[in-house]
Amino acid sequence: MFNAQYFRTFVTLVETGSFTRTAQRLEMTQPGVSQHVRKLERYLDKPLLDRQGRRFTLTEAGRRAYDYGLRLFAEHEQFRHSLDDDALDSGECRIASPGSVGLMLYPYILGQQQMHAGLTVNYSFAFSHEIVGDVLAGRYDLGIVTEPVRHPDLDCVAWHQEALCLVVPADFAGTGLAELMGIGFINYSDGVNHARSLLRSNFPEEFRSMGQFRRQGFTNEVAMVLDAVARGLGFTVVSRLVLETSPWQRQVKELSLSRPEYETLHLVTRAGTQMPRRYVRLLEGFREQRLQELYGHGEQPVDLA
Template identity: 25%
Template sequence: MLELNYHHLRYFRAVAHDGNLTRTAERLNLSQSALSIQIKQLEERLGHALFERRGRQLFLTEAGRIALDHADTIFSAGEELVETLKETGRTRRAIRIGSLATLSRNFQIEFLRPILGRSDVDIILRSGSAGELLGALEGLNLDIVLLNQPPMAQATTPFIAQHIYQQRVSLVGRPSYGEPGAKLSDLLASHPVILPTLESGVRTQFEALATRLGVTPQVAAEVDDMAMMRLLAREGAGLAVLPPIVVKGELETGALVEFDALPGMIESFYAVTVKRRFPNPLIGPLLEPALERTIGT
C-alpha cells in the first residue's frame, strides 16, 4: 500500500496557500531548493504535477486543487483532535461560526447571546456564500453555519439542518409614510418597495401575496443584503419587506415604523452542522435556547 509522507503534504499545503515558493521558504526558514525537493517528492509519490508556473507565480493544477482540499481536511482534523483531546486544564475553547453574508446581524447577535461575554470562549465568525460556508463546514474548518434556507441533501455529506428561528415579515419604513395599520393594498399601491432578490424565499412569498391582493408595487430596489435593506429604508427609499428583527434598533427609537405584518410571510433561519465523533461542546449551549424558542412558537 502506498504511504504518504505528511511532511511533504504539509509543505505543499503551505506553498499552495501562499502561491509563492520563495515566500513560503522564508516563512518556514527553509532554503528554496529544499522546499522544491519536498514538493517534487510529493508529486512523484502521487504521480501528478501539483503546480504550474506562470511567471513568478505558482498555480495549482487540477490534481493540485484536489490534493489541497484533502490536505486542508487532514490538517484541520488534526487541529480539531488536539483541541478536543488536550488536557482539561485548557481555560478557553474556540467555536467557529459561519454565517451567510446577507443574514441579519441582529439575528446573529441573538443566536450568539448564550455565549457572549464568556471568558472561556473564543468566538470566531466568518461570512460568505452558502457554498463557501458549507464547504468549510464539510472540511471541519467551521463548527456551525447559519443560513436562511436548508442546504440541499447530499449523499456524500449528510448536513444536519435544524430550524432554529422564524419571524414574520413586515412592511417597514419611515413614519412619514403613514399611520401603522393602514390598509396593506393601499400601502403597496402608494409607495415603492425595497425587496429581496428573486433567489430569496421571501421574495417568492411577496410576489404571491401581491398577486392575491391584485396590486403591482413599484420596486425601488432589489437587494440581497438585509443590512443594505435596513439602510435604504432609513434613507426613505421605500417600504422594506423584511423581518422586524433586522431593524430592531430603528423600531425602538422610532426612526422606522412597522406598518403591517405581511400575512402568511415568514423568514426562517437554520443552523447547519455535520455529524462528528467529537462535536464542539459549545454547539449545545447555542442550539438549545434557539430550538426551545422555535418549539414554543
C-alpha cells in the first residue's frame, strides 16, 4: 500500500545521510526509520540502499525514488497552497492570454514569483477562442482576452486598456493615408480590427475599409509582426504593450495621430467563482505599474468602472 510517510522518511534519510539524524529530525526511533525504508523497498519491490555497515549509497532505484519523493512533496505543497484563496503570496496561478498581453504581463509575474517563493504560475500564450475553451474546461482559472465574451458559463469583465499604435518603418516619411496605402499593411490575428478602428477615427473622410490597403503579409504571432515592419514591408497597428516589448523598436516608429483608440482587455473566469486574492493582487499590481508608465508617456488613464 502506498504510504507517503515512507517516502518522507526516505527523503529525509538521503538528505541527512544518517539513520540517527533522520530519527532525530522526524522524532522517531532509529529502528522505526529502518522499518519505513524496508517497507518502502517492499512496496517498490526494489532495493533502495547499498548498505555498508552504518554507511549506505543509493541504488539506481533509490535515486529515482528520492527524485520522485521530492516532486511528490513539492506538488503537495503547491496543491495545499492552491486551496487557500486568501493567500496573497502563495499558491498556483493558472493564466492564459494573447501574446500582446503576455509579452509584458508574464515577465511581471515572474518578478513577483522571484519575490514570493510560495507562488507558482502556469502561463499560456494563446488566441482568444482557445483561451475561452481552456477556461471552460478548467485548464486555466483566468483568461485575458481582447474582445468581450458572452457565455452562460463564464463571467467577463473589462479590466485594462492599452493604446493602439500605428507603427511604420523608421525611415517612413509620410503622414497621411495615401502614403500608408503606398507601403501596404502587415496583418496578424487582431490586426485588421485594430487598424480599422484607429484609421477610421483619425482619417474619417479618406478611410473607407481595410480593402484599400495592399496586404503585405500575415503572421499569427503578434510579437513577430514588427519584424516585417522593421524591414520596410509595410505598416501595422498594435497595442502599446507590443511596441514597448519589441526588439525592433529602433527600426520602427509610431506615427503620431490626433485621436487615440484603445484595445480593451477583459478578464474571463468561470461563472460564479470568486477569484483568489493572489490573482487580484497580480492583476492590480500590473495595472498600477502600467498606469504609472503610461503617465510618463503623457497618456491619461481610462476609467473602466
